Amino acid sequence: MTDGAAMASPVEATPFSLRPIMIPAFAPALMFGVAEGAVLPVVALTSRNLGGSVALASLVVALIGIGSLVSNIPSSYVTVHYGERAAIIAAGAMTTVALLVAMLAPNNLVLGLAMLVVGCSDAVFALARQSYLTEMVPIEMRARALSTLGGSGRIGVFIGPFLGAGAIHLLGIHAAYAVGAAAAAVAGGIGLLSRDLRAGAGHEGTPHAAVPLTGMLREYRRVFLTLGVGILLVSAVRASRQVVIPLWAEHLGMSASATSLLYGLAGAIDMATFYPAGRVMDRKGRRWVAVPSMLLMGLALVAVPLTHGFGTLMVVSMVLGFGNGIGAGMVMTMGADHAPAVGRPVFLGVWRQLSDVGACGGPVLLSAVTGAASLAAAISVNGGLGLLAAAVLWVWIPRAGRRG
Numbered sequence: 001m002t003d004g005a006a007m008a009s010p011v012e013a014t015p016f017s018l019r020p021i022m023i024p025a026f027a028p029a030l031m032f033g034v035a036e037g038a039v040l041p042v043v044a045l046t047s048r049n050l051g052g053s054v055a056l057a058s059l060v061v062a063l064i065g066i067g068s069l070v071s072n073i074p075s076s077y078v079t080v081h082y083g084e085r086a087a088i089i090a091a092g093a094m095t096t097v098a099l100l101v102a103m104l105a106p107n108n109l110v111l112g113l114a115m116l117v118v119g120c121s122d123a124v125f126a127l128a129r130q131s132y133l134t135e136m137v138p139i140e141m142r143a144r145a146l147s148t149l150g151g152s153g154r155i156g157v158f159i160g161p162f163l164g165a166g167a168i169h170l171l172g173i174h175a176a177y178a179v180g181a182a183a184a185a186v187a188g189g190i191g192l193l194s195r196d197l198r199a200g201a202g203h204e205g206t207p208h209a210a211v212p213l214t215g216m217l218r219e220y221r222r223v224f225l226t227l228g229v230g231i232l233l234v235s236a237v238r239a240s241r242q243v244v245i246p247l248w249a250e251h252l253g254m255s256a257s258a259t260s261l262l263y264g265l266a267g268a269i270d271m272a273t274f275y276p277a278g279r280v281m282d283r284k285g286r287r288w289v290a291v292p293s294m295l296l297m298g299l300a301l302v303a304v305p306l307t308h309g310f311g312t313l314m315v316v317s318m319v320l321g322f323g324n325g326i327g328a329g330m331v332m333t334m335g336a337d338h339a340p341a342v343g344r345p346v347f348l349g350v351w352r353q354l355s356d357v358g359a360c361g362g363p364v365l366l367s368a369v370t371g372a373a374s375l376a377a378a379i380s381v382n383g384g385l386g387l388l389a390a391a392v393l394w395v396w397i398p399r400a401g402r403r404g
Helices: 003-012 019-049 054-082 084-103 108-136 139-171 175-193 213-219 221-225 227-251 256-272 274-284 287-306 310-326 330-338 344-372 375-396
Strands: none
Touching (some): 019 175, 084 108, 139 175, 139 274, 139 330, 213 344, 221 227, 227 256, 227 287, 227 310, 227 330, 256 310, 274 330, 287 310, 330 344, 344 375
């Protein structure tokens, strides 16, 4: 039995249900996803409308990821000092204000700063929500809870563009930001009405003890340098897949509508598989989902350059969607498995940092190899990263107890 399972033993005496925490736990993630999905399709276009070049528009979009990357560690200390509930409220308020500023932005500097704040807020929210569920849910249901958290965000991102498109049709491009701001405000409002974790009974205050970052890195360096490398690779593969499909579809001469259909089909499969995968992780172990997820994604990416039309690319895209879908929440779950009770938010902040570095590095690697060789070679290299990730996870995910 693992330490995590031993920690959960007092909870096991009373059957636990996710139903009472469905709204406070998952509704904010859904609404943040809606906000992101409504805004992301129009940020680059807004930048171009403000006179920005294609390169500048790409940078403005990238500032969202940069904001998240630089905020993971600071957001852990926000959660330590103020608690999960306050962090969620603050993230909702910051995102709401930032999107309203973006809606009225007179130039690209203001728009870029707004996107940077959106990325920072996303880091604060994601860490607070993960920390909350790690503390509230017993280990035997942890993967289902965190998979549902990841799936809720994905559903929101899927819904957001449709809501944004409707608002744009009626009121113009700036209305998409209003939709995003409203969704973020609802997410923060749900946090405001939720119970603060620190107010409960038991050991809820323990994870909020201050732990120096250097001490955390030193004590858990083996985890970060082994399984953490696997998490970095996982994130690189996931981020690359979002770029690969449209680039290869364009290479094959497909229309924008055909590419969107491929995205929609893959997204539908992605959303349909997160909860069953969480059940498998809880019942059989993390390895049973994490390794197949990366094997499927790696093999599918390797197969992308072999496709020659809509039908074959559709099949590969659906396999990619399935592989990504079953892996929803697995990065958060493995982070929660290894996070210590004292200083948990700090550990999870480092864990998210590894994930974000991978997410930023995957598309950069794709671009570099494409420039040096070809798009087909770059896609194959990223597929190889997926296979390498599967091997690393197979070796370093603990075999004992429920974590293996």
